[in-house]
Structure formats: C-alpha cells, structure tokens
Amino acid sequence: MTDSATQFVSPLTFQALSGHPVHHELLNAEVENAMGHISLARWADILLIAPATANCIAKCSHGLADDLLSTLYLAANCPVYIVPAMNQAMWNKAVTQENIQKLQRHGVVMIGPEAGSQACGETGFGRMTEPEAIVDAIIGYSNPLLAGLKILITAGPTREALDPVRYITNRSSGKMGYALAQAAALAGAEVTLISGPVQLAVPDKVLCIQIESAAQMYEAVMANISNQAVFIGAAAVADYSPMQVQAGKIKKQGAQIAINLQKTPDILASVANLPHPPFTVGFAAETHDLEAYAKHKLAAKNLDMIAANWVGQAEGGFDSHENALQVFWQDQQKSLPMMAKTDLAQQLLALIAQRFHEKNTI
Numbered sequence: 422m423t424d425s426a427t428q429f430v431s432p433l434t435f436q437a438l439s440g441h442p443v444h445h446e447l448l449n450a451e452v453e454n455a456m457g458h459i460s461l462a463r464w465a466d467i468l469l470i471a472p473a474t475a476n477c478i479a480k481c482s483h484g485l486a487d488d489l490l491s492t493l494y495l496a497a498n499c500p501v502y503i504v505p506a507m508n509q510a511m512w513n514k515a516v517t518q519e520n521i522q523k524l525q526r527h528g529v530v531m532i533g534p535e536a537g538s539q540a541c542g543e544t545g546f547g548r549m550t551e552p553e554a555i556v557d558a559i560i561g562y563s564n565p566l567l568a569g570l571k572i573l574i575t576a577g578p579t580r581e582a583l584d585p586v587r588y589i590t591n592r593s594s595g596k597m598g599y600a601l602a603q604a605a606a607l608a609g610a611e612v613t614l615i616s617g618p619v620q621l622a623v624p625d626k627v628l629c630i631q632i633e634s635a636a637q638m639y640e641a642v643m644a645n646i647s648n649q650a651v652f653i654g655a656a657a658v659a660d661y662s663p664m665q666v667q668a669g670k671i672k673k674q675g676a677q678i679a680i681n682l683q684k685t686p687d688i689l690a691s692v693a694n695l696p697h698p699p700f701t702v703g704f705a706a707e708t709h710d711l712e713a714y715a716k717h718k719l720a721a722k723n724l725d726m727i728a729a730n731w732v733g734q735a736e737g738g739f740d741s742h743e744n745a746l747q748v749f750w751q752d753q754q755k756s757l758p759m760m761a762k763t764d765l766a767q768q769l770l771a772l773i774a775q776r777f778h779e780k781n782t783i
C-alpha cells in the first residue's frame with residue numbers, strides 16, 4: 422500500500438479482510454530486514470499495480486523510487502501489469518499518455534482503464550477495470566493455446582506516394598495491431614509484425630518489419646508467410662495507390678487536378694487463398710452496414726474469421742485508445758464491447774486461439 426492508499430483503508434483492515442500480510446513501508450528494520458523491498462521484488466511471479474494513480478504511473482515511468490511501491494517496480498524483473506485509475510481529464514492529459522506509452526515501451530502491460538461514471542462525479546475513461554476482469558486479463562495473457570504459435574500481424578496505415586513529398590494515407594495509429602502483437606507475444610507466441618509508419622514502440626519479443634506502401638506490405642507479408650500458423654490483417658491498407666509517382670514535386674496548377682489511382686494487391690485475400698493458408702483473420706472497418714459488409718468479406722476473401730469495427734464515430738476505431746469488435750466466423754458471431762484496445766486484443770486472440778485449435782483438431 423502507498424501512503425495515499427492507507428488514507429482510504431488502514432493496513433490492518435486490509436490485512437484482516439484479505440488474510441494476507443500487508444507491506445507499506447520502504448525501510449522498516451523492526452518489521453522485516455531493511456532490504457525487504459528487494460526480497461519482495463524477487464519473490465513475486467508478477468507485479469500487479471491496481472489501482473495505479475496518475476502519480477504512481479508518472480513515478481514508475483521516470484524511475485523514481487521514493488516509496489515501497491515505486492521501489493518494487495524499479496527492482497522487479499518479473500512481468501508488470503498496471504491498472505490505471507484516475508479522473509478522465511488526468512487520463513487524457515498528454516503527459517499521462519506519454520508516461521503510459523513510455524512504460525509500454527519498457528514492456529509494462531496496461532489493463533484498462535474503462536469508461537463510465539467516476540468517483541469525482543465526472544464521466545469518461547479512467548475507471549479501474551473490475552477485479553474479476555483484471556484476473557481474467559492476467560490469465561488470458563498466459564493463454565497456453567497461444568504458446569509457441571507463429572503469428573504474423575499487420576498494423577498501422579500505408580502511405581501511397583504521389584511525389585517525393587506527398588502521399589495518400591489514413592488515420593490508423595497502429596494501436597490495435599500493436600496491442601495484438603504485444604498480447605500474443607506475452608502469451609508465448611512467436612510474433613512477426615509488419616507495420617506501416619506509426620509512433621509506437623515495438624512490443625518486447627516481437628520481430629517488426631517496417632514498410633511504407635501497400636505494395637511493400639504485400640511483399641513483406643508474402644516473404645514471411647510460410648510456416649505461419651495464424652495471419653491477422655489489422656492494418657488499414659490503402660485500397661488504391663497513384664498510378665504514377667511523380668519524380669519531382671507536383672506544381673500548383675489550375676483550379677482542379679485529377680490523380681489516377683489503381684488497385685493495390687489484396688494482402689488478406691492473397692494469404693487466405695494460398696495453397697496451404699494459415700488461419701486467416703481479417704478486419705473490416707465500416708461506416709455503415711457493418712455486419713453485411715463483414716460477412717461479405719469473410720466469404721468473398723475465404724477467411725477463417727473477421728473482426729468488424731465501426732470507424733468514423735465518436736468512440737473507437739481509428740486512433741483511439743479503445744475499440745469494440747463484432748467478430749464473425751462460419752455461422753457464428755461474438756460481440757466484444759467497447760474497451761481498451763489492449764484488453765480487446767487479448768479477448769480477440771483468445772477467440773482466434775480457440776477456433777484455430779478447433780479447426781486443427783477436426
């Protein structure tokens with residue numbers, strides 16, 4: 422417990438209710454040896470910080486160690502899970518998001534936060550994930566069905582060059598695909614990530630191949646697809662690219678100019694229609710008729726599964742922390758409600774792993 426936590430519940434109450442010893446002092450030679458924080462850090466199989474305040478996250482991300490909790494974080498070499506809980510404005514503050522991203526770059530896994538009404542009376546993202554869901558998430562991260570599977574994932578946008586300085590792209594941040602890569606790697610899968618240009622750190626133990634255009638993504642996927650058990654197409658690949666890339670910067674001309682575009686190779690369909698395809702999962706990003714379009718893509722591209730999401734709405738989809746998915750396979754479907762993309766990735770992977778093993782035991 423931190424000092425602030427003891428203002429809400431006394432360590433004695435916490436100990437009596439939980440039936441477990443409660444540690445809260447960094448240095449207390451009378452209670453335990455002065456190096457107790459190091460033994461605690463070595464004893465743990467995982468370190469879970471729940472709830473983690475904006476202050477606690479800031480301290481961890483900067484390596485400050487001025488109390489037992491932040492010192493444990495610094496001393497731990499086991500997997501670390503952080504469950505943020507704070508006011509929605511504090512969560513949305515750029516500096517908090519920078520701290521979160523920094524910790525994620527260092528391999529820390531975020532669980533939540535969730536949206537809803539908050540203790541302060543405001544509404545938004547920042548609610549702590551429910552304890553049962555935290556436990557499910559941690560169990561999910563060690564999903565034995567994923568251990569050892571070779572998984573190829575695409576993420577982020579593509580850039581289709583018009584001239585040396587301009588390109589056509591979209592709003593994908595890569596968060597969905599990177600969350601899938603991180604969750605799969607944590608569960609012990611062998612992950613290759615083929616990524617368009619994004620501002621995200623490559624998750625630990627993930628092999629990342631960086632590309633720019635749809636054509637480059639196609640080449641990279643095809644060069645790495647053999648022996649993959651699962652392929653997940655989470656990238657927002659351009660459907661069309663300029664027929665000609667001008668050698669020099671296009672000069673300002675009349676009131677209008679026309680650009681001729683040609684279809685890019687369909688990476689997802691090409692993988693699904695290989696002679697020996699991996700278990701192939703597509704995404705569908707739709708602004709209307711989500712279910713009909715997703716089901717059409719599932720059948721037309723010969724996919725094993727498709728995860729459909731609404732885009733262009735106030736919540737979820739492109740460049741958002743959270744998302745919701747409607748997943749379709751054969752004649753079945755499952756709704757995964759709005760939640761953090763990190764949690765969503767884990768739930769989608771659990772579904773993929775289950776279906777993959779069912780298909781391969783038939």
Ligand code: PMT
Pocket residue numbers: 575577578592593594595596597598635654655656657658659660685686687688689690702703704705706707718730732738739740741
């Ligand atoms: O990156 P984020 O900001 O986190 O946002 C996540 C997301 C919204 C980008 C993601 O959840 C998502 O929906 N990804 C797919 C976006 C997309 O291109 O959807 P689509 O319906 O246009 O394409 C269908 C499928 O075909 C996708 O799996 C896509 O990767 C694939 N495709 C498309 C074109 C092409 N030439 N080759 C492909 O493989």
